[in-house]
Amino acid sequence: MVKPVEQGGSWGVSVVEDPADLPAAVAAATRFETAEPHGLPLDSRVLLQIYVPGPEYSTETVVADGVAYALPVVAKDTTAGRHRVETGHTCPAELSPELTLAVQHTAARAALAVGVRNGVAHTELKIPPGTGRPVVIETGARLPGDNICELVEAATGIDEAEAYLRAVTGRPPRTRPTRHRAAAIRFLLPEHAGTLAEVVVPEVPGTRSELYLRPGDTVPEPADSSARVGHVAARAATAAQARRLAALAVHGTRLKVT
Structure with a gap:
């Protein structure tokens, strides 16, 4: 890498x-x-970096007075090939309880190792096939992007921004889930660079969409997140259902770049 x-x-x-x-x-x-x-x-x-194979995940760790509080694990989707552009996220990640704890524990150790004592860390990890052992790709002392805070709150009721603020103002963060549902987001990516000619996202129950670009705007090569035209977010009872709803909307989208 x-x-x-x-x-x-x-x-x-x-x-x-x-x-x-x-x-x-x-x-x-x-x-x-x-x-x-x-x-x-x-x-x-x-x-x-040495390339690490396997599925990718992310999770946040809130640290208050040196005590790490684990937040839910989110599954990450990316493109293949030379460029690994993030195409979506799903919460919860549907890992086993044992592997979920392993990911959270590894992320917490990473946050503490880089010196976070009152704040939050966003950690991205991969689990190489057949190992069951999470490997840290990177960790940063920040909240996540890509609407992950909204996904986590929709799926679990946990407000990551509030937990972060409580930690830095000397109060115990609220990290216990208050609901058990699921949410997913999928980003609309073009096949190539050019000028956006058309983008129409179908209305699928349980989903909502947002467009970042309009017809006539320049679309970059889909080599990084700047090429996103918009996104579709879905909420459902399970992660599989949320992924399916988001996929229906994405696959039904008319996206033309000339």
Whole structure:
């Protein structure tokens, strides 16, 4: 894996299988000089990691006075190939109780290891096939993006932002679920770069959609999260049902880029 040391949204991230492709991957990772839309300068160095196979998950850890509180585990979907763009998330992740605890415990250790004592950490992990052992891909002292806070609250009733604020203001965070349902989000990605000509999302009961771009807008190459045209979010009794509803809406979407 080749990635910028400072960036997000899968920008500049590449999976390199042939050494001959390494120079192009490094060039892609160093092309970002500022973080948009804030304009903050970025470190131009590049991080190389051993590729870890297997499904990917994320979870938040709220830390109050050095005590870690685990939040629900979310399953992550990504594209395959050279670029691994996140295409959706589902809460709960439908792992076994034992593996759920393993993911949460590993994420909590990562948060404490990087020095979080009063705050929150978003940790992304993968579980290599046949191991049952989570591997930390990255952890950051921040709340998650991609509407994950909304997914977690819809599925469990846990308000991650409130838990974060309680931790940094000296109060015990509320991390116990108050409901047991499920939620999923799927992002609308184009097949190629160009100009958005049409996008129509069907109305599927149990879902809602949001568009980020309008016809006439420029659509980037689908190599990172900036190419998203919009998203579909679904709520249901189970994770499988939420995924199915979101998939119905995505598969029925007319998305044309010229």
